[in-house]
Amino acid sequence: MLAVLANRTYGRLFLAQIIALLGTGLLTVALGLLAFNLAGDKAGTVLGTALAIKMIAYVTVAPVVGAFAAQLPRKAFLIAMDLVRAAIALLLPFITEIWQIYVLIFLLQSASAAFTPTFQATIPDVLPEENDYTKALSLSRLAYDLESLTSPMLAAALLTLINYHWLFSGTVAGFLASAALVLSVTLPISPATARTGGxxxxxxxxxxxxxxxxxxxxxxxxxxxxxxGGAMVIVNTVVFVKGRLGLGDGQVALALACFGGGSMIAALALPRLLEKLADRRVMFTAAIYLGCVLLIAAAFLFAVDGSAVSTAATVASAGLWPGLLATWLLLGLGYSAVQTPSGRLLRRSAHAPDRPAVFAAQFALSHACWLITYPLAGWLGATLPPSAVFCIFAGLTLVAVALAARVWPSDEAETLSHAHDNLAADHPHLGGESDDCHAHAFVVDDLHPEWPSRVG
Incomplete structure (x- = not known):
């Protein structure tokens, strides 16, 4: 896997990704602490709304930029977006009103929504060999997991020395370093697309x-x-740790690090596991497991709430702090096990020319899910007991699993028999086969706009 880093251009781009992710991780911790400083126990609502604004930017801006990215000078565009993000992050420590958080987060995440798909579309051109590109995708996923683990740990260490406002400077430094690394390489010219249409x-x-x-x-x-599961962690960690348990900033970072650690453990174990088990089985098992972890956490919190635990000292002695760390670790395991195999599904569900568009669709649609769960976690966390919030989110998880089982058949075949009523019998795609017997590994494209009802 690490052999692809010998490619000078990709090696520097991967380093740029890691540094920018570390800066973004510091931003996540600092933003939670800033929200708590401005809103107190209502920080979950503020953070949930801010993260919902982030998702709106991702879902709306990314597809539009993706349609024009091929017409722009790619290297200059990436550098410009990094500089815009750095300038916006530089303003965050000076925020004094909650509405200012919302405005700056929208601007910053709009720049990220423009940067990320363009960056992702660059990697296949830098690494044109399919095997190298697959390794790059694996490294990218590992980078996200490492960031989830490393950024909170780094934030915890820094918070012992500095005020949380200085964490924003780490975000600025990350974006500037990313811009410098992109500047240091020569990127391939964007390939012309053969697609027509508006x-x-x-x-x-x-x-x-x-x-x-x-x-x-x-x-x-x-x-x-x-x-x-992810929204429960990201939105409500600061509320649980500081508001309910009465602990400090370092403990907020430690709790987030436990979630990242669980994700990292799963990411390291999954490649070998996926050699033996189908993607579908692994992902469904992990999603059901997520729902069970949330249910167990709800039951534990309900028992604690019913035992007249009130003060921070008695809450801690009731085992809530180690219980929270263990729950976050387990949620990280399940989250990563659901997410990691998704790239394999996307690759085999589209021809090479369509893969960038399909990956972009996954980017937008997956963030649309976060657009729902982020504010829901914040609003419910501000109005209901934690046990009720965990229970509701467990129910949502299991309903989502049931829906997935309904739309994704367990006996799905790679090769599907189907008819082409709109093609002539001598069309090259049919290869001389009878139209009634035509079968091959099926993906949706111009010749196959709909999934066939007949399976062979």
């Missing part, structure tokens, strides 16, 4: 392929299952 067709092609493919509709439901 802006609507180009921006919705990936979405149409995605929603027409049963396994990807199942993936969308599983994205929702993963988002429920």
């Amino acid at each position: 802006i609507y067709d180009k921006t919705t092609r990936g979405m149409r392929i995605y929603l027409a493919t049963p396994r990807l509709r199942g993936l969308l439901a599983l994205n929702m299952a993963a988002a429920t």
Whole structure:
């Protein structure tokens, strides 16, 4: 896997990704602490709304930018977006009103929504060999898991020395370093696309392929299952740790690190596991497991709430702090096990020219799930007891799993028999076969706009 780092251009781009992710991780911790400083026990609502704004930017901006990215000078565009993000992050420590958080987060995440798909589309051109590109995808996923583990730990260490406002400077440094690394390499010229049609067709092609493919509709439901567990952690950690347990900033970072640690453990174990088990089985098992962890946490909190535990000292002695760390670790395991195999599904669900569009659809749709779960976690966390919030989110997770099972058949075959009523008998695609006996590994494309009802 690490052999692809010998490619100088990709090696520097991967380093740019890691540094920018570390800066973004510091931003996540600092933003939670800033929200608590401004809103107190209502921080979950503020953070949930801010993260919902982030998702709105991702879902709305990314497809539009993706339609025009090929027409822009890619290197200059990436550098410009990094500099814009750095400038916005530089303003965050000076925020004094909650509405200012919302405005700056929208601007910063709009720049990220423009940067990320363009960056992802660059990697296949830098590494044109399929095997190298697959390794790069695995490294990218590992980088996200490492960031989830490392950033909170780094934040915890820094918070022993500095005020949380200084964490934003780490975000600025990360974006500036990313810009410098992109500047240091020569990027391939964006390949011309053979696709025709207007802006609507180009921006919705990936979405149409995605929603027409049963396994990807199942993936969308599983994205929702993963988002429920992840949103509970990201939105409500600061509220549970500081508001309910009365602990400090360092403990907030430690709790987030436990979630990242669980995700990292799963990511390291999954490659070998996926050699023996099908993607579907692993992902469904992990999603059901997520729902069970949330249910167990709800039952534990209900028991604690019913035992007249009130003060921070008695709450800690009741085992809530170690219980929270263990729950976050277990949620990280399940979350990663649901998310990691998704790239394998996307790769085999589209031809090479359509894969960027399908990956972009996954980017937008998965973030649409977070757009629902982020504010829901914040609003419910501000109005209901924690045990009730965990119970509701467990129910949402299991409903999502049931929906995924309904739209993604367990006996799905790679090769499907289907008819082409609109093709002449001598069409090259049929290869001389009888139209009634035509069968091959099926993906949705121009010749196959719909999933066949007959399976061979």
